[in-house]
Every structure is written in structure tokens, then in C-alpha cells.
Amino acid sequence: MSPSTSSLQPGCPANPPRPGEGVRIGVLTSGGDAQGMNAAVRAVVRTGLHLGAEVYGVMEGLQGAVDGGDRIRRLEWNDVGNILHRGGTVIGTARSKDFREREGRLLAAKNLIDRGIDRLVVIGGDGSLTGTDMFRQEWTSLVEELVQRGELPVEVAAEHPHLVIAGLVGSIDNDLVGTDMTIGADSALHRIIEALDAISSTAASHQRSFVIEVMGRHCGYLPLMAAIAGGCDYVLFPERPPAPGWEDAMCEQLRAGRLAGRRDSLVLVAEGAIDQVGKPITAAYVTEVLKERLGEDARLTILGHVQRGGRPSAYDRWMSTVLGYGAVMEVLSADPARPPRVLGVRNNRITAIDLGEAVKRTKEVEGMIDRGDYESAMMSRGGSFREMVKIFDTMARPPVLDSASELRSEGGARQPRVAIMHAGGLAPGMNTAVRAAVRLGVDQGWTMLAVDGGFHGLVNGRIRELAWSDVDGWASDGGAELGTRREIPSSQQLFSVGRNLEEHQVDALLLIGGYDAYEGALRLVQERERYDAFALPIVCVPASIDNNLPGSEVSIGADTALNFAVWALDGVKQSASAARRCFVAETMGHRCGYLTLMAGIASGAERVYLPEDGITVADLQRDVERMRASFRAGKRLFLAIRNEDASRLYTSDFVARLFEQEGGDLFDVRTAILGHLQQGGMPSAFDRLLATRLLKHAVDCLSDQFERGATDGRYIGVVGDAVVSDLLVHMPEHVDQKNRRPLHQWWLELKPVVVAVAEPDASPDESTVQVLTVEQAEKLTEVNGSIVSV
Numbered sequence: 015m016s017p018s019t020s021s022l023q024p025g026c027p028a029n030p031p032r033p034g035e036g037v038r039i040g041v042l043t044s045g046g047d048a049q050g051m052n053a054a055v056r057a058v059v060r061t062g063l064h065l066g067a068e069v070y071g072v073m074e075g076l077q078g079a080v081d082g083g084d085r086i087r088r089l090e091w092n093d094v095g096n097i098l099h100r101g102g103t104v105i106g107t108a109r110s111k112d113f114r115e116r117e118g119r120l121l122a123a124k125n126l127i128d129r130g131i132d133r134l135v136v137i138g139g140d141g142s143l144t145g146t147d148m149f150r151q152e153w154t155s156l157v158e159e160l161v162q163r164g165e166l167p168v169e170v171a172a173e174h175p176h177l178v179i180a181g182l183v184g185s186i187d188n189d190l191v192g193t194d195m196t197i198g199a200d201s202a203l204h205r206i207i208e209a210l211d212a213i214s215s216t217a218a219s220h221q222r223s224f225v226i227e228v229m230g231r232h233c234g235y236l237p238l239m240a241a242i243a244g245g246c247d248y249v250l251f252p253e254r255p256p257a258p259g260w261e262d263a264m265c266e267q268l269r270a271g272r273l274a275g276r277r278d279s280l281v282l283v284a285e286g287a288i289d290q291v292g293k294p295i296t297a298a299y300v301t302e303v304l305k306e307r308l309g310e311d312a313r314l315t316i317l318g319h320v321q322r323g324g325r326p327s328a329y330d331r332w333m334s335t336v337l338g339y340g341a342v343m344e345v346l347s348a349d350p351a352r353p354p355r356v357l358g359v360r361n362n363r364i365t366a367i368d369l370g371e372a373v374k375r376t377k378e379v380e381g382m383i384d385r386g387d388y389e390s391a392m393m394s395r396g397g398s399f400r401e402m403v404k405i406f407d408t409m410a411r412p413p414v415l416d417s418a419s420e421l422r423s424e425g426g427a428r429q430p431r432v433a434i435m436h437a438g439g440l441a442p443g444m445n446t447a448v449r450a451a452v453r454l455g456v457d458q459g460w461t462m463l464a465v466d467g468g469f470h471g472l473v474n475g476r477i478r479e480l481a482w483s484d485v486d487g488w489a490s491d492g493g494a495e496l497g498t499r500r501e502i503p504s505s506q507q508l509f510s511v512g513r514n515l516e517e518h519q520v521d522a523l524l525l526i527g528g529y530d531a532y533e534g535a536l537r538l539v540q541e542r543e544r545y546d547a548f549a550l551p552i553v554c555v556p557a558s559i560d561n562n563l564p565g566s567e568v569s570i571g572a573d574t575a576l577n578f579a580v581w582a583l584d585g586v587k588q589s590a591s592a593a594r595r596c597f598v599a600e601t602m603g604h605r606c607g608y609l610t611l612m613a614g615i616a617s618g619a620e621r622v623y624l625p626e627d628g629i630t631v632a633d634l635q636r637d638v639e640r641m642r643a644s645f646r647a648g649k650r651l652f653l654a655i656r657n658e659d660a661s662r663l664y665t666s667d668f669v670a671r672l673f674e675q676e677g678g679d680l681f682d683v684r685t686a687i688l689g690h691l692q693q694g695g696m697p698s699a700f701d702r703l704l705a706t707r708l709l710k711h712a713v714d715c716l717s718d719q720f721e722r723g724a725t726d727g728r729y730i731g732v733v734g735d736a737v738v739s740d741l742l743v744h745m746p747e748h749v750d751q752k753n754r755r756p757l758h759q760w761w762l763e764l765k766p767v768v769v770a771v772a773e774p775d776a777s778p779d780e781s782t783v784q785v786l787t788v789e790q791a792e793k794l795t796e797v798n799g800s801i802v803s804v
């Protein structure tokens with residue numbers, strides 16, 4: 015990155031005063047690097063400029079503040095262009111010894127005040143947050159000392175009585191207590207899953223055992239989630255040291271897995287894994303154990319720094335962008351008397367938490383593990399972490415052979431037969447969901463059935479049994495082995511559906527799919543008076559790249575689609591680097607703009623066209639003016655992303671032609687239809703975890719209904735961090751039926767972020783993204799009307 019003066023200056027004189035005018039903000043990354051830090055830095059710089067502030071990059075972390083000179087540089091709009099897709103941090107990071115000393119912090123205070131900086135956004139781990147908070151607390155005394163030493167004029171000191179800080183947590187370990195996700199954790203999970211998928215394919219070919227060491231010194235997030243998403247057999251992580259004799263238990267479990275049909279065995283070991291007396295368990299030791307006790311040619315892979323590297327995932331780009339935006343809002347509005355806050359993600363929203371409290375609680379968990387108080391450590395990790403531990407245990411536990419049939423014949427009581435099917439468009443993660451359903455259902459003693467080819471298959475009786483081992487390896491498979499179609503049964507076909515449900519003695523239906531699945535299921539529920547066979551428990555699980563389903567903020571497949579869209583857009587952007595070019599890229603999503611808006615934020619688009627807003631001639635005219643101005647000012651690329659149904663008549667082709675005509679010699683225009691690659695590919699870690707968690711709740715919901723003799727038709731989903739459900743008959747109240755999307759779409763609140771980071775000269779949006787308090791974030795499920803917790 016070059017120190018710079020940019021050609022594109024923000025701040026149009028004709029505009030009303032902006033909230034950041036006269037303010038100077040410093041931004042730094044510190045401690046261990048994490049993918050997504052660049053997205054946060056970019057958002058801090060651009061949002062700051064957009065709001066009229068000056069922004070300074072403090073290079074090489076807190077050491078840069080101590081060193082001063084050109085390590086504190088004014089950053090302009092274009093200085094943070096083309097960095098969103100890069101791993102690491104372009105402004106550098108370091109661990110600073112000097113900053114730990116008061117003398118170092120004195121120098122840092124002087125260097126910042128010399129440049130008029132008294133607001134800092136710090137992006138780092140708990141060490142960096144602690145250090146910066148200490149600096150803030152000392153600020154007044156540091157300034158007094160500088161005045162006493164004659165190094166700072168009194169009147170200058172008086173202008174900077176306080177240091178205002180906002181923290182963002184950059185840590186691949188996801189170890190800060192109080193936030194759901196830290197910057198970099200999702201990308202690290204991507205790297206681990208890529209490695210696991212690769213290892214799994216070779217391991218399965220040779221029927222081998224692999225031991226893989228992953229990061230996680232004090233926090234089991236990465237190893238646990240990777241073990242679930244990667245379909246592993248055994249995992250060791252710090253919060254849950256195994257009981258004495260675990261070596262035998264592990265070998266027994268792996269042996270049983272092979273007997274049940276697994277072709278490979280994968281064991282994940284966190285680098286901080288310990289046993290119950292606190293003795294480290296190394297991956298090398300686990301490998302030796304497998305060799306000795308199983309007589310296996312076990313192989314060891316240590317993933318190491320690969321986990322920190324590579325491109326940030328779509329989530330780490332959009333979420334870090336939103337957090338960077340929020341951090342600027344925070345330092346511009348923070349009351350210096352209020353304790354400083356960290357902005358993090360809680361229930362999918364930007365939430366401000368008390369910095370001191372978050373650091374303290376994080377340190378406490380480390381202390382609990384050191385003291386051997388593992389129960390408290392697990393409690394501190396939160397409900398969904400503990401839930402995932404249980405899910406892993408169930409999913410990885412091979413069935414005791416023939417237990418299902420034994421149970422079925424026990425006392426003559428027939429165990430339930432549950433049919434799984436898809437409907438709607440293809441969504442990556444459908445196979446992962448079926449695998450979870452089968453394994454969790456078999457664990458209940460149920461017989462699991464597959465309906466091939468969606469409702470069409472149900473009409474034609476294409477129903478077969480699925481065994482535990484049939485779904486081995488499905489955790490990572492893209493596509494849908496059971497097949498999916500967009501049609502729902504017609505009135506004439508309902509009779510066949512009923513007959514087939516009866517003939518195959520189906521006791522419950524588990525539908526994993528999109529809007530058509532929900533509509534089809536609702537139809538069955540509504541026809542119960544005419545067809546007795548439809549009076550059975552039905553549970554719909556949201557799987558759609560469009561993310562347009564009621565009762566769930568996210569659906570299985572949407573994160574994968576977003577990652578593929580962002581990957582394709584990276585390529586599109588690079589291809590344009592040699593020319594002055596506008597790209598009109600088209601994303602899928604039908605009448606829901608989720609994919610478009612999120613891809614826009616994650617790929618740094620200048621403009622997004624959403625079906626929720628439509629497209630007007632006035633919009634296009636304004637966009638042409640913007641493009642002309644920006645290309646004249648030296649810009650080389652303008653990326654506009656249009657949802658496929660943003661407008662019926664102003665198609666991508668039309669929009670591109672219009673821009674081409676109006677652009678004249680100033681720039682050329684190309685279209686890029688991203689197309690079906692958004693539906694393909696291996697499911698992302700997030701989608702695999704979401705699929706597994708949702709299916710756990712779907713199975714619980716069925717189990718509860720079997721117990722009560724209920725026959726509810728329900729749909730389940732995730733709101734915030736909670737899994738919730740509602741009756742299918744309530745669906746019409748929650749959707750815009752014409753446009754086939756929910757009436758309330760949470761992500762639309764993020765629209766102002768696109769303007770803040772893409773339009774230097776636009777007036778700051780009247781609507782801003784709200785930073786929630788923890789209490790507000792916790793209330794999210796309550797505000798969602800009739801939806802109740804499962």
C-alpha cells in the first residue's frame with residue numbers, strides 16, 4: 015500500500031456538515047493476524063472519510079504508535095482499495111514490548127496527539143484490547159507528564175483530554191467471551207475444512223487413520239466445529255479433557271466406526287488438548303496410540319499457520335466490514351466517561367459489549383482450564399457450544415450393530431419410520447443435512463427413509479431405506495443425493511402421495527428444502543381433512559441459497575452460495591484491473607436480495623440492485639453520473655451487482671447497455687452472470703454446522719411429537735443464535751406470498767454500509783446500522799412474533 019494522497023477526495027463542500035468533521039481517528043491491527051482484518055480496516059477508513067473524519071493508519075500495531083514518524087499515516091479512500099480479498103493485515107501487526115512499558119506509552123500518546131488523534135479503533139486479541147484500554151485509562155496522566163516534561167504545549171494537551179477507543183476482536187480462535195464470532199475464525203474454519211476434505215479423500219481410499227492437529231490453545235471452537243463439519247470420528251480439545259483410559263475408548267469407537275462401514279478414521283487434536291490432570295495430549299502421542307493399539311498405519315498432519323492464511327471467507331469480509339463501520343460510529347459517538355466497548359457479533363447483529371468485562375471473562379476461562387475446573391469452562395462457552403459438543407458425540411457414535419432392528423422388534427412395538435426429502439432449488443449442504451438426519455434418527459432407533467426426487471418421488475413412491483453407513487462421507491458433498499425438484503403436488507397427485515405414505519408406513523416427514531418444500535408441506539397440512547394419511551408430524555428445515563424462508567434468518571446453502579459468488583467476483587474484479595471498466599454482475603436469489611447485498615458488501619461493490627428496491631430510471635441516471643465522476647477522477651473499476659429479479663424489464667443486459675452508451679469513451683462495460691456455480695460446490699463450514707444443528711432440532715421436534723402423539727406441521731429455523739419453530743399454518747402471516755420472501759428481512763438493515771464504504775461523496779445515510787446492547791441482542795427471538803423456541 016502506498017502512503018498517499020488520493021485522487022478521489024471525500025467530502026463534498028455543498029453537503030451539510032458531517033458528524034466526523036474535525037475528528038481524527040487512528041486504526042491499528044495488533045497481536046496475531048486474522049483474515050478479515052483488512053475488511054475491517056477498509057471499513058473504518060472509508061466510513062470515517064464518508065462521515066467527514068480524517069483517518070490515520072497506525073502501522074505495525076501498537077509499536078507503530080510508539081515509533082511515530084511514517085508509521086502513523088493518513089489514509090485516503092483509495093489506499094484501502096483492493097485489500098478486501100487479502101489475508102493478513104496490510105497495515106501490519108506486531109507484538110510490542112515497548113508498549114508494555116509506560117515510557118513506550120508516553121511516546122505513543124505524544125505521537126498520536128502530535129497528529130491530533132484522540133480516537134482509536136483497535137483490531138486485535140484480548141492482549142491488544144487490554145493494552146489499549148490501559149493506555150486509555152492512563153491517557154490523562156500521560157498527557158500531564160508530557161506537559162510537565164515540556165514535550166507538549168498546555169493548549170494542545172487541553173484539546174485532547176481523553177482517548178476514546180473501540181475494539182474489534184481479531185482472533186482465529188474465536189475465544190473472546192461475549193461475542194459469537196471473532197474476525198478470522200470463519201476463515202480459519204474454511205482452511206481446516208479444505209484440509210480435512212482433502213485428507214479424508216485420501217484416507218478413505220486407503221482405509222487409513224489420520225490425526226490432525228488444529229489451532230486452539232485455550233478454546234475448543236475450531237477443533238470442535240471442524241470435527242462436526244469435517245465428519246470426524248474423535249476430537250480432543252481443552253475444555254473437555256478425556257477421562258483416564260480415553261485411549262482405549264477412542265480406539266474402541268474408531269473400531270466400531272469401521273465395522274459400521276466407515277472407510278477412514280479422522281481424529282482432531284487441539285494444540286491445547288490436555289488430559290484431566292492437565293497433562294498435554296499431543297497429536298504425535300495420539301498417532302502413536304492408534305499405531306500401537308489398532309495396528310494401523312496412522313498418519314499425522316499438523317495444519318499450523320495454514321489456518322491463519324489465505325483469503326478471508328465471505329462472512330469474514332461482510333461481518334468485518336459491518337463491524338468496522340460500527341467501530342467508527344462508536345468512536346464518534348462514545349461518551350469518554352463510559353467504559354469502553356468492544357463491538358462484536360451477537361445473534362447476527364453488531365453488539366457492543368463492555369471491553370473490560372469481556373477480557374476479564376476470557377481470562378477467567380483460561381484460568382478455569384488451568385485449575386482443572388472444566389465444567390465451568392464449558393459453561394462459559396455458552397449454550398450453543400455445549401449443544402454442539404453433544405451433537406458431535408451423537409453423530410460420531412457408531413450404531414451398535416443391529417440395534418435399530420433389535421429395537422424395532424422389541425416387545426412388538428414398531429419404531430417410527432421417518433421419510434426425508436428435498437424440494438425447491440438445489441442448496442449446498444442438503445447432503446450434510448440428510449446425513450445428520452439419518453445419524454440422529456438412527457440414534458433414536460428410528461428407521462430412516464429417503465424419498466428420491468422431491469414431491470415427484472413421493473407421488474411415484476420412490477421411497478427407500480437409508481442406513482447409518484449409507485450417508486458416510488456426505489458431510490462434505492455438494493449437490494443433493496436424494497435429488498430435488500421445484501414442483502409441489504397438484505390436487506390430482508395428492509391421492510398418490512397419501513397412498514405412498516401409507517404403503518411405506520411413513521410416520522413423519524422431514525422436508526429439507528426451499529420455498530416449494532414449505533408450500534408443498536403447507537398444502538399437505540391444509541388437505542388433512544380429505545386425506546387421513548397427511549395427519550403425521552411434518553418438519554420443514556430451511557435449505558435455499560436465496561435465504562428467503564420464513565422463521566429463519568439464515569438457510570442452509572446461502573453461506574456457500576455467497577462464498578462462491580464472492581470468489582467469482584474476485585476473479586471478475588481482477589480481470590478488469592487493466593482497463594477502465596464497469597462490471598454489471600448478476601447474482602441469483604429470485605425475489606430476495608440477500609445474496610446480492612451480502613456479496614456486494616463482501617466483494618466491495620460500488621452499487622447493488624435489490625428486488626426489494628427495484629430499479630428506476632432515476633437510479634440509473636444517478637449511477638451513470640457517479641461512474642462518470644469516479645472514472646474521471648482515476649477510478650479503474652466500478653462493480654455493480656444486480657439480483658436476477660431486481661427488475662423485470664431493466665435486465666442486466668439493459669443496464670449494461672445503458673451504461674455503455676452513457677459511458678462513451680470514459681469506460682467500457684461488461685456483464686458477468688454468475689449463474690449456477692452459486693448452487694454448486696462443497697458446502698461451507700458454516701452451512702455444514704447449520705445443517706447439522708438444525709437437523710438435531712428437527713429430530714428433537716419429531717421425537718417430541720411422537721411422544722405426545724401430536725401431528726404438527728412445523729418449520730424450524732435460526733433467529734439470532736436460537737433455534738425456533740412455528741406452525742406451518744402461520745406461514746402466510748410471515749411471508750410476502752407474491753414475492754416469495756419473508757415480510758421481515760433482518761439483513762436489509764445493513765444497506766447503509768454499502769453506501770458508507772462505496773460512496774465517498776454521498777450524504778451520510780439518515781438511517782444507520784444500529785449497534786445493539788447485549789440486552790437488545792438477547793431479545794431478538796422475542797420480537798419475532800409468534801415464533802417460539804423449539
Ligand code: ADP
Nearest residue numbers: 044045046109110113114138139140141142145
Ligand atoms: P493478542 O492481541 O492477539 O492477544 P498479545 O497478547 O500478544 O496479542 O498482545 C498484543 C500486544 O498488545 C502486545 O505485544 C502489547 O504491545 C500489547 N499488550 C498486551 N497486553 C498488554 C498489557 N497488559 N499492557 C500493555 N500492553 C499490552
